[in-house]
Amino acid sequence: MSDPDLIDEEDLSPPLAPAEVLEARLDAPGVRLDKALAEAFPTLSRARLQALLAEGAVRRDGLVLTAGSAKAQPGLYVVALPPVAPATPQPEAIPLTVLYEDADLIVIDKPAGMAAHPAPGCETGTLVNALLAHCGDSLSGIGGVARPGIVHRLDKDTSGVMVAAKTDRAHQGLSALFATHDIERTYIALTRGAPSPSRGRIETRIGRSTGDRKKIAVLKAGGREAITDYVVQAIFGEPAKASGAPLAARVACTLHTGRTHQIRVHLSSKGSPILGDATYGSGSPAAAVRAVVAEAGLARQALHAAVLGFVHPVTGETLRFETPPPADMVRLEALLSDL
Structure with missing residues (x-):
């Protein structure tokens, strides 16, 4: 057919080095900057580049650029990609509307605005984070570390009924039902x-x-x-x-x-x-x-x-x-x- 911890004091740890640095020389005067960058760096979507610009991760000849709507100027462009977020979701005490639960599975009424599982740009506040807190160790690793318990998903902004597995046997059985469309x-x-x-x-x-x-x-x-x-x-x-x-x-x-x-x-x-x-x-x-x-x-x-x-x-x-x-x-x- 998918948010957040509060930090009460300043984080004084040294900044993390970028995971990857991309470079390209552009000569595209008059073209919107975000469009020109999307053509120069095809592995990055325009939306992703806009976010990187907002974060100050894009430079031209050493000058930090932040406005994707600005016109591109000739020069050497450098994009510093931030480190990848940890792959293991963390439990978060997010209230859930539970419709049914037993030892093997749980059925919830997912609100609009909650993603099913973590993804780039949406690492917290997901159903997986909530389930890890609600179900405890029983969910760990079921169906994979990144998406434990998830056998199907609803779009982040779609509300409604979802089922998640709490055991391997339930995960295998539910996955088979969805694969054969017996749902x-x-x-x-x-x-x-x-x-x-x-x-x-x-x-x-x-x-x-x-x-x-x-x-x-x-x-x-x-x-x-x-x-x-x-x-x-x-x-x-x-x-x-x-x-x-x-x-x-x-x-x-x-x-x-x-x-x-x-x-x-x-x-x-x-x-x-x-x-x-x-x-x-x-x-x-x-x-x-x-x-x-x-x-x-x-x-x-x-x-x-x-x-x-x-x-x-x-x-x-x-x-x-x-x-x-x-x-x-x-x-x-x-x-x-x-x-």
Whole structure:
């Protein structure tokens, strides 16, 4: 279908040496600096370079540069990459909404804004950090040091039901269920417009976009099979155009595969991207929809993993969990209903 320790005194330890230093000579007057650097250092994304600029890690002929929007000037550019963060996540006492727990697994209702596991730029405050504190030594090493217990994930800004393993046998069993798609997974999305027809199956191949490697896209060839069933549960607002499309909709999506960003990409491919999705929400909603999105305080894609059902890999018990969307989506839907 993912934050922080307070330091009460100044850290007087000597600064760490950079893990790697990259150099390139540029002659690209007039081009935005972050764009020119992204072309000169293809292993670094533009967003990563912007962060490095903000940290003062980029120099031109010895001069520290901080503004990615500035125009590039000819010269020798040096990028000092900071040391890699420790690979072992640390326990953090972060409250969890636990829906079910036994000796083998735990099911939680993940809030929006919490990443599933640590990654560059998001090393703390993740579900893994919280689980390490909640479960203690039982979780250590299950499924790997960097992602202990994690068998699937939700995007950082997607809320909803997740399961994590606490033992090796549960991890193996859950991984097998996800691999064969023997999992019930239904998501609720609030979309711009509504997919047509009102009920259907989206079956495509998706993979890394050839135009933007940080995005996933529907592909004509390559990629992996992705299947989503959807049902429009409610429509909001008068048609925005003569086509008869509503302003917005509530859509239930059932996954038959679990590819990265699958629902977000599939709904966007139907011309009904998820409201608040800065990555796949091409185009702009109607003014009335933009206004209620702002009034609702929605600061993420309006996507919630509402249902997760599976057979317990150890006990054989059939388990099913369902949670309502959180407050930001509930408020947005109420405001959309008044359009």
